[in-house]
Amino acid sequence: MNMLILGMVIFIGMHSVSIVAPQWRNAVAARIGEWPWKGIYAVVSIAGFLLLVHGYSDARLTPLILYVPPAWMRHVAAVLLLPVFVLLLAAYLPGRIKMRAKHPMLLAVKLWATAHLLSNGTGADVILFGGFLAWAVVDRISMNRRPARAIPGAPASQLNDVIAVIGGLALYVLFAFRWHAALIGVAPFG
Numbered sequence: 379m380n381m382l383i384l385g386m387v388i389f390i391g392m393h394s395v396s397i398v399a400p401q402w403r404n405a406v407a408a409r410i411g412e413w414p415w416k417g418i419y420a421v422v423s424i425a426g427f428l429l430l431v432h433g434y435s436d437a438r439l440t441p442l443i444l445y446v447p448p449a450w451m452r453h454v455a456a457v458l459l460l461p462v463f464v465l466l467l468a469a470y471l472p473g474r475i476k477m478r479a480k481h482p483m484l485l486a487v488k489l490w491a492t493a494h495l496l497s498n499g500t501g502a503d504v505i506l507f508g509g510f511l512a513w514a515v516v517d518r519i520s521m522n523r524r525p526a527r528a529i530p531g532a533p534a535s536q537l538n539d540v541i542a543v544i545g546g547l548a549l550y551v552l553f554a555f556r557w558h559a560a561l562i563g564v565a566p567f568g
Contacts, residue, residue: 379437382502385430386509392422394513396527397520430506437502445499455493456554456566462486462493463553464546470531471538481521487514 395403407415465486468475479485491511494503532538559565 379433379442379502379505381429382433382437382505385426385428385433386505388426389423389430390426390509390513392419392426394517395419396524397517400524434502434506437505438500442501443499444501444504447497447499452497452566455497458489458493458496459554460550461546462490463549464542465489467542467546467549468539469529471542472531472534473536473538473542475539475542481518484514484518484521487511488518 403415410418463486464475465479465482468479469481469483469486476482487510491507491514494507495511498507554566
């Protein structure tokens with residue numbers, strides 16, 4: 379569990395620099411350059427991600443059961459997860475979905491984390507998914523207090539919404555029926 383916590387601290391910590399120290403982030407990026415900053419950001423984030431994945435995997439071997447969700451909650455989770463990939467794509471394909479969701483990536487993280495908290499009840503689940511949910515809520519609130527940075531993506535178009543919906547639903551099907559079992563070791567519909 380310690381590796382999971384360390385991975386979460388590193389990953390979420392790096393993703394929280396703009397929340398807790400935006401002036402420092404901007405000063406460092408200005409001093410060393412935007413691309414070197416992004417390189418450091420990526421390396422630290424990947425290291426944290428690898429630690430949290432390994433830590434979560436280890437924690438699943440000896441689970442600490444905090445609560446046992448009812449079996450039907452898996453169906454609720456499956457429905458909550460339907461828009462997640464659509465929102466992830468919409469973050470980089472500006473259209474009406476992105477305009478209405480305002481911050482589709484954060485909304486996707488909130489839905490993903492909530493769905494997993496509703497259907498899983500171990501200590502590792504609460505740390506992983508609860509941590510991401512808390513971070514997404516805090517990050518969304520902080521965005522109202524700091525200037526927005528441009529997110530690279532396709533030019534705005536109504537066609538982007540069609541691509542986001544079709545592509546997102548296709549990714550949902552692939553992930554739910556193939557990739558989740560292969561990558562995570564759990565078949566959501568199996």
